Amino acid sequence: MKVMALSAVRPIFVLFCAIAGSAFAHAQVTFDRLLNPSKEPQNWMTYSGDYAGHRFSALDQINVSNAQKITAKWVYQTGATGKLETTPLVVDGILYATAQDDRAFALDARTGRPIWLYQRQLPGDVRPCCGRVNRGMAILGDKVFLGTMDAHIVALDAKTGNVVWDVAAADYKTGHSFTVAPLIVKDLVIIGVSGGEYGVRGFIDAYDSSTGARKWRFYTVPGPGEPGHETWEGDSWKVGGAPAWNTGTYDAATNQIFWPTGNPAPSNRGEGRAGDNLYSNSLLALNADTGKLDWYFQFTKHDEHDWDATQVPVMIDAGGKHLIAQANRNGFFYVLDRTTGKLISANAYGKTTWTDTRDSEGRPIAKKEASPTLEGHTVCPGALGTTNFMAPTYSAKTSLFYVTARDQCDTFSTAPQPYEAGHAYYGSAYFPSDEAEPYRGFLKAIDPATGQIKWQFEHTSPTWSGVLSTAGGLVCTGDAEGNFIALDATSGKPLWHFQMGGAVYAAPMAFAVDGKEYVAIAAGSAIYAFGLP
Amino acid sequence: MYQRTKVRRCRPVVLLWTVSIVMMALSSAACGDDRNPLANDPKAAKAGEYEFRINCALCHGLGARGGGRGPDLTRAQKKHTHSDADMFQVISNGIPGTVMPANGTNGQGIGMTDEEIWQIIAYIRSQEVKAPAQSRGNVAHGKDLFYGDANCSLCHMVEGKGGRVGPDLSSVGGSRTREALIDSVRNPSRRLAWGLTESTKEFAQEYETITVVTADGKEIKGVALNEDNFSVQMIDSNEQIHLLDKDKLRSFSKSRDSLMPKYKTDVLSDKDLEDILAFLSSVGAK
Numbered sequence: 001m002k003v004m005a006l007s008a009v010r011p012i013f014v015l016f017c018a019i020a021g022s023a024f025a026h027a028q029v030t031f032d033r034l035l036n037p038s039k040e041p042q043n044w045m046t047y048s049g050d051y052a053g054h055r056f057s058a059l060d061q062i063n064v065s066n067a068q069k070i071t072a073k074w075v076y077q078t079g080a081t082g083k084l085e086t087t088p089l090v091v092d093g094i095l096y097a098t099a100q101d102d103r104a105f106a107l108d109a110r111t112g113r114p115i116w117l118y119q120r121q122l123p124g125d126v127r128p129c130c131g132r133v134n135r136g137m138a139i140l141g142d143k144v145f146l147g148t149m150d151a152h153i154v155a156l157d158a159k160t161g162n163v164v165w166d167v168a169a170a171d172y173k174t175g176h177s178f179t180v181a182p183l184i185v186k187d188l189v190i191i192g193v194s195g196g197e198y199g200v201r202g203f204i205d206a207y208d209s210s211t212g213a214r215k216w217r218f219y220t221v222p223g224p225g226e227p228g229h230e231t232w233e234g235d236s237w238k239v240g241g242a243p244a245w246n247t248g249t250y251d252a253a254t255n256q257i258f259w260p261t262g263n264p265a266p267s268n269r270g271e272g273r274a275g276d277n278l279y280s281n282s283l284l285a286l287n288a289d290t291g292k293l294d295w296y297f298q299f300t301k302h303d304e305h306d307w308d309a310t311q312v313p314v315m316i317d318a319g320g321k322h323l324i325a326q327a328n329r330n331g332f333f334y335v336l337d338r339t340t341g342k343l344i345s346a347n348a349y350g351k352t353t354w355t356d357t358r359d360s361e362g363r364p365i366a367k368k369e370a371s372p373t374l375e376g377h378t379v380c381p382g383a384l385g386t387t388n389f390m391a392p393t394y395s396a397k398t399s400l401f402y403v404t405a406r407d408q409c410d411t412f413s414t415a416p417q418p419y420e421a422g423h424a425y426y427g428s429a430y431f432p433s434d435e436a437e438p439y440r441g442f443l444k445a446i447d448p449a450t451g452q453i454k455w456q457f458e459h460t461s462p463t464w465s466g467v468l469s470t471a472g473g474l475v476c477t478g479d480a481e482g483n484f485i486a487l488d489a490t491s492g493k494p495l496w497h498f499q500m501g502g503a504v505y506a507a508p509m510a511f512a513v514d515g516k517e518y519v520a521i522a523a524g525s526a527i528y529a530f531g532l533p
Numbered sequence: 534m535y536q537r538t539k540v541r542r543c544r545p546v547v548l549l550w551t552v553s554i555v556m557m558a559l560s561s562a563a564c565g566d567d568r569n570p571l572a573n574d575p576k577a578a579k580a581g582e583y584e585f586r587i588n589c590a591l592c593h594g595l596g597a598r599g600g601g602r603g604p605d606l607t608r609a610q611k612k613h614t615h616s617d618a619d620m621f622q623v624i625s626n627g628i629p630g631t632v633m634p635a636n637g638t639n640g641q642g643i644g645m646t647d648e649e650i651w652q653i654i655a656y657i658r659s660q661e662v663k664a665p666a667q668s669r670g671n672v673a674h675g676k677d678l679f680y681g682d683a684n685c686s687l688c689h690m691v692e693g694k695g696g697r698v699g700p701d702l703s704s705v706g707g708s709r710t711r712e713a714l715i716d717s718v719r720n721p722s723r724r725l726a727w728g729l730t731e732s733t734k735e736f737a738q739e740y741e742t743i744t745v746v747t748a749d750g751k752e753i754k755g756v757a758l759n760e761d762n763f764s765v766q767m768i769d770s771n772e773q774i775h776l777l778d779k780d781k782l783r784s785f786s787k788s789r790d791s792l793m794p795k796y797k798t799d800v801l802s803d804k805d806l807e808d809i810l811a812f813l814s815s816v817g818a819k
Contacts, residue, residue: 127637127644375595413595417583423649429586438789460761481761497763 029091029139029158031186035252041471042512044090047136047181048391049509052315053249055393056469057510061517062532063472067486067495069532073518074112076527078103083505084522087136087181087391087466089144090511095520096158097527098134102148104156110513112529116161126150128177129197133505135247135389136181138189140209145189147178153191153207165212169193174421175200181247185257185288188215192244192259196308199239199265199425204248204284206291216291220244220261220279228278236273239419241265242280246310246389251322251338256285256294258315258324258338262308268372268383269304269414269427276301281309283326285341295341299363300330304371305354305412306383306430314394314401316448325448327392327403329385330354332364333451347451349444350386351407354379372412372428382410383430384462391466391507393475398489400454401446402475406462408432408439443467443477445492455492466507468519476519478504484521484528500528567618571651572658581656584649592632597660599710602632609661612707612818617654624650631708670804670811678809683801685809688770688793691816697772698756699793700740706810706817714810718801721793742792743767745775746783756792 029045037043037050041058048055062070078084078099088097095109102120107113126132126149137144143155143164150172155164169191170176175198182191188206196202202220207213220242222228232240241264248259264273264280281300286293299309307330315338316323324338331352335344343362355364370379384406392403414428441462445454465478475489480503486496502524510519520529571577585597592603599605604612613628614620624645627635637644645653679685686695689702705714716723743765744754755769765785767775770792779785796806 125646127646413586415583415586423646424584424587426587429590431591479762483761483763485762494762499761 027092028141031140031184034140034184042090043092044088044509044511045139046089047087047138047183047247048249048312051250051252053312053392053394054314054396054469055312055391055467055507055509056395056397056471057519058471059510059512059517060470060472061512062470062474062486062510062519064474064488064495066532067472067474070486070496070498070519070530071533072498073529073531075529076105076107076112076114078105078525078527080525082525083131083133083464083503084525084527085131085133085135085179085389085505086522086527087507087509088520088522088527089137089139090509090513090520091139091158093513094158095511095527096137096139096144097522098136098146099522099525100132100134102132102134102146104134104137104144104146104161106144106158106161107527109511109518109529110516112527116159118156118161118163120148120150120154122149123172126172126177128179128194133179134181135179135506138182138184140184140187140189143209145182145184145209147180147182147191149177149179151176151178151193153178153182153189153205153212155189155209155212167207167212167214169205169214170200170203174198175425178245180245183247183250183257184209185250188288190248190257190259190288192246192248192261194243194245196241196243196245196262196265196267197424197426198422199241199419200243201238201240202242202244202261202280204244204259204286204291206288218284218286218291218293220282220284222278231275231278233272233274239265239425240273240277240280241267242277242282243308244310245308246312249313249315249324250288251315253322254339255288256338257288258313259284259286260308260310260313260326262310263303263306266417266419266425266427267303267306268412268430269417270302270371271414271416273302277303281307281330283309283313283324283336283341285338297334297336297341297343299326299328299332299334301363301365303330304366304414305330305379306426307381307385308388310389311387312391314392316394316401318399318449323448325394325401327387327401327405327446329381329388330364331381331386333401333403333446333448335448335451345451349403349446349451349453350405350442351380351409352386353409354381372414372430374413374415376411376413376431378409378411380407380409382408382432383412384408384410388464390464393467393469394448395469395475395489397471397473398445398469399447399449400489401448402467402469402477402489403444403446404463404465404467404477405442405444405456406439407442408462441480443475443487443492445475445489457487457492457494463504465504465521468508468510470510470519476508476510476521478506478508478521478523480504482523484508484523484530486519498528498530500524500526502526567616569617569621569651569654569658571648571655572617574655575659577652578655578659580649581652581654581659584645584653585656588636588645589653597657599713604708605710606657607660607662610818612704617651617658620654620657621647621650624653670807670809670814672808672811672815674805675808675810675812678805679812683796683805683809691813698768698770702813704817706813706815707819708817711810714813715806718796718806718809720795721791722789722795740791742788742790744784744786744788745777747777748781748783750783754792757787760787 080100221240264277500523506522597606688699
């Protein structure tokens with residue numbers, strides 16, 4: 001449903017809402033509804049808004065012609081400190097989101113008034129990498145699902161926040177945790193583990209949404225006798241990393257999930273784990289029912305720079321081809337044929353110095369001299385990557401892929417480090433390079449057909465915000481200085497901004513209630529919703 | 534895993550005296566000389582080196598020899614810490630009002646266990662040079678130069694006296710390495726070229742040079758106090774603050790060439806610079 005239509009038929013729509021609203025408010029969120037988000041653009045029911053990973057809203061009430069009038073509608077203070085990386089879900093007028101330390105809450109999406117709050121009692125010795133963050137929940141039936149810092153999966157009653165089931169997936173004391181928003185496929189809750197910094201053996205799990213029983217597990221580091229095991233030296237596979245800490249996508253036509261994986265461990269030291277280190281830094285195509293591997297594509301072989309390939313893989317259908325695109329942390333924008341996993345193109349979209357050759361498949365291969373040394377030397381991109389977990393967006397309307405990017409180089413150093421369970425396992429550290437240019441941050445619009453950058457908007461400093469595109473011709477993003485910004489999706493011209501008073505680490509989404517469109521994003525310690533006056 | 538309470542040798546005392554605040558203060562004093570339970574353990578120091586590289590070296594440099602942002606920790610005399618217990622406290626909780634963050638909050642690494650903090654302390658102690666080189670400079674002459682002929686105080690403040698356009702240097706002598714200070718004087722733009730993440734900036738601002746031309750044609754040059762995509766807050770050489778919207782400016786440019794002039798040896802001799810460093814060190818050590 002387009003919001004242009006909403007405006008034109010507002011009296012009818014309001015009447016419709018009045019009649020159907022209460023019915024919707026009690027409707028179950030079925031898998032069929034998740035499969036067809038375009039039928040109900042007022043709702044945002046999955047992490048990326050759809051299974052293709054587009055993070056595109058079909059709402060167009062807020063558009064390029066009226067964006068200057070956008071105003072703040074409400075703010076919800078989570079009371080948490082640290083970073084907010086959540087993408088809210090909205091279903092039938094209720095917004096569900098998460099905050100630090102595994103808070104989860106439901107709000108009246110019109111007003112921001114809380115309905116319920118869940119606060120997990122975490123063990124005192126949880127030490128997750130990179131902040132006590134959570135990127136959001138999944139919803140199915142009358143439950144919402146989240147992964148926790150102490151490596152549990154929890155199902156909450158969507159109406160009360162009460163715990164329905166709570167299962168441990170792994171031992172948090174050995175560095176396992178969950179930060180990712182789960183993905184629902186049929187009746188399964190699919191989730192990937194974090195902990196590459198601790199030398200966990202990564203996995204992707206699927207749980208029965210009704211009972212919490214585990215239905216399958218795919219280890220992202222193959223064990224003895226499995227294909228790919230030979231790509232690890234000795235026993236290094238046991239602590240090989242390859243976590244799966246960002247949400248994948250799903251193709252109902254083939255019943256495949258596409259799930260990206262992270263760095264091999266230790267992240268900055270290749271010595272001791274000779275080989276390609278499958279399936280680290282890869283995109284995996286798994287059968288959604290069984291977790292069996294259909295194909296894989298490894299973006300960075302034998303990574304020594306912490307370039308997790310955990311960016312959202314975005315499904316694009318163009319020219320009769322079924323493609324999947326990823327703006328990778330290593331600085332290249334990859335397009336694959338998602339029926340086969342074969343590489344179609346790989347083009348740099350930021351500053352890269354680590355490669356000057358390609359293999360027979362066309363994949364960039366690291367130069368020997370890019371490897372970290374004891375005293376360190378400079379490589380671009382840096383350890384934070386050209387992009388990172390910031391969710392990208394694809395607009396079928398402009399046929400452009402929008403992604404947050406940074407140009408930053410780092411000095412990578414390495415030193416031997418023994419593995420010790422539950423302790424950091426990096427094999428060294430990285431430093432800002434004093435030979436490099438100052439850091440620069442951008443929003444880039446990439447044409448997936450050519451890999452060319454159509455436009456770029458430079459931020460004052462690099463941001464960790466994700467991006468939303470809308471049928472109103474807008475792209476929305478946040479910046480490190482606390483602004484929420486709406487830009488023209490075609491030209492990159494900023495049309496409107498609002499100072500939220502806290503840096504952005506989350507990605508925006510859009511929804512509508514009572515015929516009014518809202519755009520929401522987390523910044524600082526709060527969730528903000530914006531709309532027209 | 535070591536818990537903090539397990540390694541305090543005065544624990545029985547603490548247990549007996551936990552009934553009042555006064556007693557707590559006494560117990561704290563009693564613990565003041567607490568030593569690292571892993572002291573002089575080469576294996577612990579080696580493990581501490583790994584942890585140091587991950588968690589500390591970004592600011593304090595490889596080998597704990599100091600960086601542009603963090604002090605040289607190989608000095609036996611430290612500004613904020615004396616005993617191992619002090620050091621444990623500082624690593625755990627950071628130093629308020631400075632860029633030294635609490636354990637696990639610096640955006641680097643994943644935070645440390647108590648045992649890992651003691652390992653780092655063992656490592657730092659193993660790197661300490663017991664007899665640091667004596668400052669060769671003349672403090673009194675350095676002070677005269679700072680407030681006089683070298684013109685430092687036109688822009689920099691020390692102990693409440695001086696200018697506001699550049700960073701306050703009251704504590705810099707106690708927290709920066711000699712090499713970093715010399716580099717900042719001889720080549721002031723170099724540090725501005727470093728890309729710094731928010732949590733590791735040496736100062737609250739980066740002292741980038743801003744030049745704007747306002748709608749009425751007036752040129753203003755100064756340093757940025759803050760900036761985002763849409764507005765800039767700056768201070769000019771007359772210490773006037775300007776609050777400006779970028780879209781209303783005729784031009785806006787930003788440079789990593791510092792407003793501070795390069796003090797080459799023909800302007801400031803090595804001996805005079807040594808005297809200024811001696812002055813800054815004498816103040817910074819307070």
